[in-house]
Amino acid sequence: MTATPDADTPALETRALEVEFRTRSGDVARAVDGVNLAVHRGEILALVGESGCGKTTLARTILGLQRPAAGAVYVGGEKLSYRARDLKAYRRRAQLILQDPSGALNPRHTVYEAVAEGLRVHGLHEGEEAKVADALSRAGLRPPERFYLRYPHELSGGQRQRVVIAGALVLDPEIIVADEPVSSLDASVRGEILALLLRLRDELGLTLLVVTHDLGLAWNIADRVAVMYLGRIIEIGPTEEILAAPQHPYTQALLSVVPEVARLEPIVLTGETPDPTRIPAGCRFHTRCPALVDGTAGAAGVDERCRTVELPIIAVDAPEAGHTAACHLVEANAHR
Amino acid sequence: MTLLEFDDVSITYQSRQGLVPAVRNVSLSLPLGKTLGIAGESGCGKTTLADSVLRLLPKSAQVTGHIRLDGEDVMAMSFGQLRAARWAKAAVVFQGAMHALNPVQRIETQLAEPILLHEDVGGQAARMRVGELLEQVGLPASRAGDYPHQLSGGQKQRVMIAMALACRPSLLIADEPTTALDVMVQAQVLDLLASLVRQLGLGVVLISHDLSVLAGACDRVAVMYAGRIVEEGAATDVFARPLHPYAKALAGAFPRIGDQAFRYAPAGLPGDPPFPGDLPPGCPLHPRCPIAVDTCSTVEPLLTRHGDREAACHRAGEVLV
Numbered sequence: 077m078t079a080t081p082d083a084d085t086p087a088l089e090t091r092a093l094e095v096e097f098r099t100r101s102g103d104v105a106r107a108v109d110g111v112n113l114a115v116h117r118g119e120i121l122a123l124v125g126e127s128g129c130g131k132t133t134l135a136r137t138i139l140g141l142q143r144p145a146a147g148a149v150y151v152g153g154e155k156l157s158y159r160a161r162d163l164k165a166y167r168r169r170a171q172l173i174l175q176d177p178s179g180a181l182n183p184r185h186t187v188y189e190a191v192a193e194g195l196r197v198h199g200l201h202e203g204e205e206a207k208v209a210d211a212l213s214r215a216g217l218r219p220p221e222r223f224y225l226r227y228p229h230e231l232s233g234g235q236r237q238r239v240v241i242a243g244a245l246v247l248d249p250e251i252i253v254a255d256e257p258v259s260s261l262d263a264s265v266r267g268e269i270l271a272l273l274l275r276l277r278d279e280l281g282l283t284l285l286v287v288t289h290d291l292g293l294a295w296n297i298a299d300r301v302a303v304m305y306l307g308r309i310i311e312i313g314p315t316e317e318i319l320a321a322p323q324h325p326y327t328q329a330l331l332s333v334v335p336e337v338a339r340l341e342p343i344v345l346t347g348e349t350p351d352p353t354r355i356p357a358g359c360r361f362h363t364r365c366p367a368l369v370d371g372t373a374g375a376a377g378v379d380e381r382c383r384t385v386e387l388p389i390i391a392v393d394a395p396e397a398g399h400t401a402a403c404h405l406v407e408a409n410a411h412r
Numbered sequence: 413m414t415l416l417e418f419d420d421v422s423i424t425y426q427s428r429q430g431l432v433p434a435v436r437n438v439s440l441s442l443p444l445g446k447t448l449g450i451a452g453e454s455g456c457g458k459t460t461l462a463d464s465v466l467r468l469l470p471k472s473a474q475v476t477g478h479i480r481l482d483g484e485d486v487m488a489m490s491f492g493q494l495r496a497a498r499w500a501k502a503a504v505v506f507q508g509a510m511h512a513l514n515p516v517q518r519i520e521t522q523l524a525e526p527i528l529l530h531e532d533v534g535g536q537a538a539r540m541r542v543g544e545l546l547e548q549v550g551l552p553a554s555r556a557g558d559y560p561h562q563l564s565g566g567q568k569q570r571v572m573i574a575m576a577l578a579c580r581p582s583l584l585i586a587d588e589p590t591t592a593l594d595v596m597v598q599a600q601v602l603d604l605l606a607s608l609v610r611q612l613g614l615g616v617v618l619i620s621h622d623l624s625v626l627a628g629a630c631d632r633v634a635v636m637y638a639g640r641i642v643e644e645g646a647a648t649d650v651f652a653r654p655l656h657p658y659a660k661a662l663a664g665a666f667p668r669i670g671d672q673a674f675r676y677a678p679a680g681l682p683g684d685p686p687f688p689g690d691l692p693p694g695c696p697l698h699p700r701c702p703i704a705v706d707t708c709s710t711v712e713p714l715l716t717r718h719g720d721r722e723a724a725c726h727r728a729g730e731v732l733v
Binding site: 268315334 | 453454564565566594595596597598599600603621622623624625627628658661662664665666667669670674675676677678679680681682684685700
């Protein structure tokens, strides 16, 4: 695979992506159920949703760690190939940062070994030390030599996450997928790590997909936000619009219960996200939708549609497309 | 009436590296029917403080000062008195306890255990009580026969809260009850705690690293750093107008969505929290503090009163003005 020089081609794209898992009882759980998503070069996109919404599965599929049942992943305009050699090459270009740095680091490897491992896997032996030193200082561990021989248990949580980030940077990737990168860190350290991610985008032009349930994180660093519910993106748009004027009742509810948003009346949804083996008919959110319960959908005359008519998958997903929500009520209000 | 009182409590662990002061000179009190928040990050001593209420600390911990539960000094209780106080006077929902449910026992068996141990009742009455408890925490009584794996994270946390309520305590201590839960489930659990305070008149101690959670859920909040309380006051005041730079950092760590000041500007403190056994001289925050002056590196500030609030910062008075 070669990178296309065309600047308009998204760094990452998924088209009608579907990922399925078979449960032990033989049911099919569709964890990702039709997702069109494009992340542009140098863009930070936050993929938000609750546990079980499929956000981590989507991220894993984007990295080629999981094969889709249908649809495909495109990297720099080219379809991701699952041949072992192509995947290995892809994994130099796209790196993953996980939630828990303590689990991601081998406790018996020094910081130097942890960071150099990626280089060794890819047979890049030349200038190894210089590359490791560079990655460590970019990740904010300075002077790097002081950290070479340290073991993970000698580091604080924030420093460990910086080592993980250095391990990702050492291969000079274009794309970083970060799954809850700060949720296991102390509150006062969290801001520093987020500032580091922002700086990496600004200095290296990295493309970042951040998977999180934390809307505050999105407000802190993301250019755009995609909200996922039960395997689908139900609302996407620029961060300012999604978080300041959410359209979809699910996004509205999600935002209203964030403790930092005191100005909103909390809409606490009952129950939890349904099981992906039994996706509700009609709008997949209708079983928990506050707009159906309080009669807003009924007044707009769409309640029947909510229960029976499935919503189309959000088609165009590009920054130019602006703010889109998959909701019968939003649609009805727009036509009025 | 004062339900729980910490009176100049210090807790020191004896470790191989020497003495580790985990909690230093903490004084706090909680009346019935109120919620007290304790905020701070790992290693600040908040869990040690919580565990001291029922003397659940390891043997290596030395406690000085007085901890009074319903006016009785916990440290002076005989083992029998202490055993009677556990569950019946105060109960703890430990951090991550929902992962400690026994996976091969039904929920009802696990919920009935403290009831059978602490109250003189038979199996039939205990089962009735289990049903009541589940309904009290918003789960149908029919879930009693479930195994833990059949419950979601939020439901397991409800079971843990039900278990804590089993022997009708007047004090509930919840250590990071919403950490690892989604925002929506977190809101559900916080709502539940608030309704229990209203209905049962419980006193609740809520421990969290997330000051914004405490601001919404508590009457008063104490912010801890390196074993000490650095700010104490009405929860909404401390969150909205913190006096201490550390409280300010905690309040800013979770940005106010919609506030342009936080857009593309994540706020944090440089460096890491200190190891309790090796505190810097002077104010323990001074190496990380954005407003530190010379005095800060030599003299540790004490809590001083600022209106309805207390803060331990040499510059708290200036910040207020």
